[in-house]
Amino acid sequence: MPDTAATSIDLARLRQSADQAGRLLKALGNPERLLLLCLLAQQECHVGGLEARLGIVQPTLSQQLAVLRREGLVDCRRDGKQIYYRISSREALAVIQTLYQLFCTEGAE
Secondary structure (H helix, E strand, C coil): CCCHHHHHHHHHHHHHHHHHHHHHHHHHCCHHHHHHHHHHHHCCEEHHHHHHHHCCCHHHHHHHHHHHHHCCCEEEEEECCEEEEEECCHHHHHHHHHHHHHHCCCCCC
């Protein structure tokens, strides 16, 4: 007969992991946030650079960066008047790298 205590502990851990994965996937579900994370996976970037490269207007960019910060996916630092962002979540970085390999490399369909 299976050990129900071990099964419930594993199920609890699985539920917690599923919740974390769901939050990450929800954050990645927005194309603008996905593009932001793709750029930040390459290097840290300041807000003006993100705005120029993506063509996202500043209010929208700020809103999307706030979501990524709230979810713990990016960190920011200030250098004078510039605010720089970088990916802070190893899970988000791993997912972005996998998505890049699947969809953005030569031979990807």
